[in-house]
Amino acid sequence: MSLPRDPDHDLDRLLADDGGELTALYRRLPKAEPPRRLDRSVLGEAARAVRGYTPRRQRWLLGVGSAAGIVLAAGIAWHVGQDAVRHEAQGEMPVQSAPAAPSRNQNYVPVQPLSEPAAKHAPPMAQDAVGAAAPAAAPPPAAAKPVPRKAGARAKDVAPPLAQPATPPVAPPPAAAAAAPAAEAFPAQTQRQEAEAATGAARAGAAAESDLMAKERLDDKALRTRAAPAPPSSSVELRRDMQLAPEDWLAHVRQLLHQGRRQQAIESLRLFRKAHPRHPLPDELRALLD
Amino acid sequence: MLAYAGGDLLAFETLYRRHRGTLYRFLLRSLRHRADADELFQECWSRLVAARERYRPDAKFTTWLLQIAHNLVIDRFRRQRPQASPEETETVLRNLDAPDSEQPERALSEFEQRRRLQLALEDLPEEQRVAFLLRVEGGLGLEEIGEITGAGRETVKSRLRYALARIRARFQT
Structure with missing residues (x-):
């Protein structure tokens, strides 16, 4: 390598677009690169900075959003718990919680154990009806209303118990064992229902089946209504909005307007204004704030 | 950088991959110690991340990045005087491996x-x-x-x- 000896010429070569001979030599020096741990560290920090980004003045919204989220979660859990209790009361209680049932809810729990004896004592035809009703009876949730039963309704009331073997085939001995204490707790009622079930089971089978299906339809509808995802609360939505890029956020506001959710759109836009005070607002959106 | 300031992490990754080598070599050759270069490299990106909303596209991103790096280097120079001995310099040179793809004579x-x-x-x-x-x-x-x-x-x-x-x-x- 021969470097030019004139300092000005040397400088001109260095400042030329290609950088001259010296720059070329410099580029042949070992290309030191940062270690990977630094890459990870820097990229991680950048990601945390973006994810955790909230304007300071809006941090209280996070708290409100979190509290709303917790309340929502607790509400859902409570509903699910209630559904489970109703579900158990309707179909699976004898297996899982019959021993505790008599002292807890005497209005409807005793009906569950009756199914077992009723099915046992029913004639073969009734047993067939039981078998036929079983698959359809799998999801009978909230039909168990704690209303005292009347004598005239007994024949039909046998229907839910008839459907109970949907669970017992899986574990008949525990079901029978679990049914016993509850049956003992209401001997007179049990005997009366047993007798009625034995004489009327065959006749009640078909009617019970149709009755049951109607109930199931109602219950399914109720369940669907309950299980449908609740629209996210306002603060939760706002919290989500804050994670959006400015342009996406504005697009979301427009979408809310198109959906007719004007109030939510205004709230979101106000928040946007605070989060991005320097970001220009389209005229139609600015009009919302005026 | 503006995209990253708006929350686009991919934009930052692109920016980082494009400039990491230049920044690291500038720091390493200015400071002559890998440990110092590592430390300031990280510090430089941290400051850049923290200042992302103040970035204005008036100057080239490279200029902005090297401005931060230069400030850090000058601070370090001030703290580190006197400078490294020739022995330390030789050690750094030995640690910088030559590329493998070269012919022996050349x-x-x-x-x-x-x-x-x-x-x-x-x-x-x-x-x-x-x-x-x-x-x-x-x-x-x-x-x-x-x-x-x-x-x-x-x-x-x-x-x-x-x-x-x-x-x-x-x-x-």
Whole structure:
């Protein structure tokens, strides 16, 4: 390598677009690169900075959003718990919680154990009806209303118990064992229902089946209504909005307007204004704030 | 950078991959210690992340990045005087491995050239070295170097001229 000896010429070569001979030599020096741990560290920090980004003045919204989220979660859990209790009361209680049932809810729990004896004592035809009703009876949730039963309704009331073997085939001995204490707790009622079930089971089978299906339809509808995802609360939505890029956020506001959710759109836009005070607002959106 | 300031992490990753090598080499050759270069490299990106909303596209991103790096380097110089001994410099040079893809005969002469350039860079006064590195590593012009170092155009030219003279002297010995 021969470097030019004139300092000005040397400088001109260095400042030329290609950088001259010296720059070329410099580029042949070992290309030191940062270690990977630094890459990870820097990229991680950048990601945390973006994810955790909230304007300071809006941090209280996070708290409100979190509290709303917790309340929502607790509400859902409570509903699910209630559904489970109703579900158990309707179909699976004898297996899982019959021993505790008599002292807890005497209005409807005793009906569950009756199914077992009723099915046992029913004639073969009734047993067939039981078998036929079983698959359809799998999801009978909230039909168990704690209303005292009347004598005239007994024949039909046998229907839910008839459907109970949907669970017992899986574990008949525990079901029978679990049914016993509850049956003992209401001997007179049990005997009366047993007798009625034995004489009327065959006749009640078909009617019970149709009755049951109607109930199931109602219950399914109720369940669907309950299980449908609740629209996210306002603060939760706002919290989500804050994670959006400015342009996406504005697009979301427009979408809310198109959906007719004007109030939510205004709230979101106000928040946007605070989060991005320097970001220009389209005229139609600015009009919302005026 | 504007995209990243708006929350686009992918934009930052692109930016980072494009400039990480330049920044790291600028720091390593300015500071001559890997540990220092590692530390300031991380610090530099941290400051950039923290200042992302203040970024204005008036200047090139490279200039902005190297401005942060230069400030950190100058702070470190001030704290570290006196400078590293020639023995330490040799240690750094030994740690910088040559590329594997070179022919043995040619590699020897090129190695010698690179070694001389490295030694010349090590021997340069800080201001001249920084100006030279901003030019050859960052690809910056006189105005941009002056903006970063806070010196006038003629001062920058003078520093570069002196730097080149010292490097040339190293090649003539």
